Amino acid sequence: xxxxVVIPVRNEEENILPLIEEINVALDGINEHxxxxxxxxSDDRTQDVLIKAQKKHKSLRVIRHEQSCGQSTAxxxxxxxxxxxxxxxxxxxxxxxxxDIPRLFDLLIQQNKQNNRLWMIAGWxxxxxxxxWKLFSSKFANTVRGALLGDNTPxxxxxxxxxxxxxxxQLPYFDHMHRFLPALIIRAGGQVVSEPVNHRARSQxxxxxxxxxxxxxxxxxxxxxxxxxxxxxxTKIEEIQRGA
Numbered sequence: 221x222x223x224x225v226v227i228p229v230r231n232e233e234e235n236i237l238p239l240i241e242e243i244n245v246a247l248d249g250i251n252e253h254x255x256x257x258x259x260x261x262s263d264d265r266t267q268d269v270l271i272k273a274q275k276k277h278k279s280l281r282v283i284r285h286e287q288s289c290g291q292s293t294a295x296x297x298x299x300x301x302x303x304x305x306x307x308x309x310x311x312x313x314x315x316x317x318x319x320d321i322p323r324l325f326d327l328l329i330q331q332n333k334q335n336n337r338l339w340m341i342a343g344w345x346x347x348x349x350x351x352x353w354k355l356f357s358s359k360f361a362n363t364v365r366g367a368l369l370g371d372n373t374p375x376x377x378x379x380x381x382x383x384x385x386x387x388x389x390q391l392p393y394f395d396h397m398h399r400f401l402p403a404l405i406i407r408a409g410g411q412v413v414s415e416p417v418n419h420r421a422r423s424q425x426x427x428x429x430x431x432x433x434x435x436x437x438x439x440x441x442x443x444x445x446x447x448x449x450x451x452x453x454x455t456k457i458e459e460i461q462r463g464a
Contacts, residue, residue: 228294
């Protein structure tokens with residue numbers, strides 16, 4: 221079993237160390253794993269905490285963006301740097317439960333053996349611990365996105381996903397792409413399965429993403445992804461073998 225866990229963070233000094241420790245416990249039975257934390261230009265003590273954590277946790281790698289580039293860029297940076305073929309991503313605020321990672325990993329590997337078009341297991345926070353407004357806005361966004369893109373994914377905003385590194389790197393990269401990964405995978409000829417996962421209330425700090433910011437960026441990005449889907453061409457490919 222080989223897996224790289226990628227965590228994009230910005231100003232999560234209170235949450236990142238407990239999360240790293242939880243991940244190490246969750247992955248204790250996985251022989252080959254690494255944790256890659258991408259510090260997306262934090263201006264608090266996040267970097268100091270990570271430097272100290274590296275001394276304790278040998279599986280921890282830390283990559284820092286000089287300035288904040290956004291969650292999608294941080295995820296992309298981490299996936300490119302990863303050395304293992306399967307990637308797990310989760311948010312750095314501690315709301316995703318690392319204990320779900322081994323189960324999603326096993327589902328991906330086992331189901332891919334039966335269907336090699338399955339590229340991703342996407343976490344589904346079917347019992348969320350968020351404010352009423354955040355729940356409403358997320359449900360509204362998922363409904364609109366699903367209707368327009370047909371990605372059949374109830375919760376694209378869940379940071380907990382497990383997927384194949386090489387398939388991810390084939391996808392078109394753009395800012396905010398992490399919100400549209402299922403649609404992009406389907407566009408490329410892959411499939412995504414949603415799986416219920418645990419979701420926890422944020423215990424420290426606050427969300428770094430505002431609702432209005434997500435709304436306006438989401439409208440522009442949604443139009444762009446719709447254009448990409450319309451322009452996509454996929455077909456079965458067969459190489460004709462040279463006759464004897």
